[in-house]
Amino acid sequence: MTALLPRRGLAQILALIVILAVDRVVSPQFFDLRLQDGRLFGSLIDVLNRGTPVALLSLGMVLVIATRGIDLSVGAVMAICGAIAASLADSHSLPVVLAAALGAGLVCGLWNGFLVAVLGMQPIVATLILMVAGRGIAQLITEGRIVTFSSPDLVWLGNGSVLGLPVPVVIALGMLILTGAVVRGSALGLLIEATGGNARASELAGVGTRAMIIAVYVWCGVCAALAGVIAAADIMGADANNAGLWLELDAILAVVIGGTSLFGGRFSLVLAVLGALIIQTMNTGILLSGYPPEFNLLVKAVVVLAVLLLQSPKLSGFAGIAARLKRTKA
Amino acid sequence: MRGLPPVLITTIVLVAGFAACAMQFPNIASTRVVGNLLTDNAFLGIVAVGMTFVIISGGIDLSVGSVIGFTTVFVALAIERWGVPPLIAFVAILALSAAFGAAMGAVIHVFDLPPFIVTLAGMFLARGASFLLSTESVPITAPVYSTVSDFALRMPGGGRLTAIAIIMLVIVIGGALLLHLTRFGANVYALGGSRATASLMGVAVGKMTVKIYMLSSLLAGIAGIVFSFYTSAGYSLSAVGVELDTIAAVVIGGTLLTGGQGSVIGTFLGVLIQGMIQTYINFDGTLSSWWTKIATGVLLFAFIALQQALVALARRPAAKREGAAT
Numbered sequence A: 001m002t003a004l005l006p007r008r009g010l011a012q013i014l015a016l017i018v019i020l021a022v023d024r025v026v027s028p029q030f031f032d033l034r035l036q037d038g039r040l041f042g043s044l045i046d047v048l049n050r051g052t053p054v055a056l057l058s059l060g061m062v063l064v065i066a067t068r069g070i071d072l073s074v075g076a077v078m079a080i081c082g083a084i085a086a087s088l089a090d091s092h093s094l095p096v097v098l099a100a101a102l103g104a105g106l107v108c109g110l111w112n113g114f115l116v117a118v119l120g121m122q123p124i125v126a127t128l129i130l131m132v133a134g135r136g137i138a139q140l141i142t143e144g145r146i147v148t149f150s151s152p153d154l155v156w157l158g159n160g161s162v163l164g165l166p167v168p169v170v171i172a173l174g175m176l177i178l179t180g181a182v183v184r185g186s187a188l189g190l191l192i193e194a195t196g197g198n199a200r201a202s203e204l205a206g207v208g209t210r211a212m213i214i215a216v217y218v219w220c221g222v223c224a225a226l227a228g229v230i231a232a233a234d235i236m237g238a239d240a241n242n243a244g245l246w247l248e249l250d251a252i253l254a255v256v257i258g259g260t261s262l263f264g265g266r267f268s269l270v271l272a273v274l275g276a277l278i279i280q281t282m283n284t285g286i287l288l289s290g291y292p293p294e295f296n297l298l299v300k301a302v303v304v305l306a307v308l309l310l311q312s313p314k315l316s317g318f319a320g321i322a323a324r325l326k327r328t329k330a
Numbered sequence B: 001m002r003g004l005p006p007v008l009i010t011t012i013v014l015v016a017g018f019a020a021c022a023m024q025f026p027n028i029a030s031t032r033v034v035g036n037l038l039t040d041n042a043f044l045g046i047v048a049v050g051m052t053f054v055i056i057s058g059g060i061d062l063s064v065g066s067v068i069g070f071t072t073v074f075v076a077l078a079i080e081r082w083g084v085p086p087l088i089a090f091v092a093i094l095a096l097s098a099a100f101g102a103a104m105g106a107v108i109h110v111f112d113l114p115p116f117i118v119t120l121a122g123m124f125l126a127r128g129a130s131f132l133l134s135t136e137s138v139p140i141t142a143p144v145y146s147t148v149s150d151f152a153l154r155m156p157g158g159g160r161l162t163a164i165a166i167i168m169l170v171i172v173i174g175g176a177l178l179l180h181l182t183r184f185g186a187n188v189y190a191l192g193g194s195r196a197t198a199s200l201m202g203v204a205v206g207k208m209t210v211k212i213y214m215l216s217s218l219l220a221g222i223a224g225i226v227f228s229f230y231t232s233a234g235y236s237l238s239a240v241g242v243e244l245d246t247i248a249a250v251v252i253g254g255t256l257l258t259g260g261q262g263s264v265i266g267t268f269l270g271v272l273i274q275g276m277i278q279t280y281i282n283f284d285g286t287l288s289s290w291w292t293k294i295a296t297g298v299l300l301f302a303f304i305a306l307q308q309a310l311v312a313l314a315r316r317p318a319a320k321r322e323g324a325a326t
Helices: A007-026 A043-066 A074-089 A094-118 A123-142 A152-159 A167-185 A188-197 A199-204 A209-235 A247-257 A269-288 A295-311 A317-329 B004-024 B031-040 B042-056 B064-080 B086-110 B115-133 B143-150 B163-181 B183-193 B195-200 B205-231 B242-252 B264-284 B290-325
Strands: A034-036 A039-041 B152-154 B160-162
Touching (some): A043 A167, A043 A247, A074 A094, A074 A247, A094 A123, A167 A209, A167 A269, A247 A295, A269 A295, B031 B264, B042 B064, B042 B242, B143 B163, B163 B264, B183 B195, B242 B290
Antiparallel strands (some): A034 A039, B152 B160
């Protein structure tokens, strides 16, 4: 665990505790859990469950950002893969459905990785292409309708439970452990960080930066595909227009809250997922407090700004902010 | 000559595309259709001018769609609920959006943060603020609105050049003059070429950054007012995703996303190409609107790949010379 959770995670954990405490004040039943039909229910479980898509996206996104990249297309990839899963669900078995959806995510990731690593495009631009075209492709698959399905296997993926926990949460946890084992159990994580720190120097030092970059975009695509399948399974249908809409921004936000710099380099998987949970805890808190959900965006904007200022290369901590404010005022 | 080859290609794509459309549907080649195309894309054309400045300077502005949304809601509420005269409401919202852009530019410069993420926060902020104002669509019934909507210059062939289309054309021409003929415009190119070099050459980088984002948000505010004329309503969810259409138009217009190259005219042609695709799909009737997104994506890819090839070609001799020198 020490390999996954660096010492710098303290701020995020404190933030989560503070937000949880606020939620407790807003809604006294926040920490209540009850077991019903072999599944746990309660606000906490709800936070975990609703936070799953963004947590999955942030797992892929954090690796991409660590290479100094960014993937704007994850929301569109979710829509594509959700659409594929929903259209195949009633006629094919679950393994086939999953293979098709994850395969599509892999192809999307490969495309992004190819544009960035081989053609040398800026990541924002390269992934913008799929972000724009992806929703069109998803609508092509669903033929503009909201495709519904009733396959119990796929529905179980979204609404079932394992050992009392919702299946999506278990999947996200599994993905976190798998990703962590792969990148931290080997030198892969280090190589990814090296690529983001200085691609040219790493290349000269013998790191296969091109392969690294393609690999992280592929992984990001697969994570997005999984998130798309879960989102589709959750509502028992695929909505090409709205599935994963703006989730790319939440995923980037989660990674940034998790302390990974947008300038690449050091990253932490656990903290990125923690960032996703912080976002979802805020969302749920705002919902429970009775404020209109419209406040979500404002709160998010303030959080992004605060985290950015803390991360700013020109600042270190609050002392810097105070000094700078004084100087700009003067 | 700067940025001419990509613009030339954009022009060829537009002319060839228009010719192909006109061959299939002869009615497309009428001033009536062209007039509608200009009217339907007026707000996009205006906001794309600002985005051109931002992208040439090496930045990006993701907040424009939200600023348009906020503007429509603010204007509608100010006129209908708070009883503010339309003209004063317009001045207030333009001042507000300019200040908003200036603030984003200041944060980008002072804290040395990537424009992408700062304007992302701006996008959340503006959209959230418009939700707070009103989540419902507010119709605008002020007499100015019907006067402006009814106003149009007759073109030969029965086409109507509406007031908002004229506003757009004026802003495109003004933007082109500002970018290509003034010191401000030259500084924008210098910033995009290299921030450090521009600074050494005496460009006030901080002031320029603030001004560029101010211009972008100001134009987004004007686009919002035009959008409210277009729909006669203010709605907090209007113009969602417009930032992507805008960036696409700028890129298709031949502006280099890494900055330093591009033109307002190219952007205008890029807007027209997107409008043309939409018009073609409307005429065809059997194609669905999502083909617009796919076609835009394909064009985006084609143009970025082309830029990449041009940049690579331009670099090759330079690299050789460098190699010879060392």
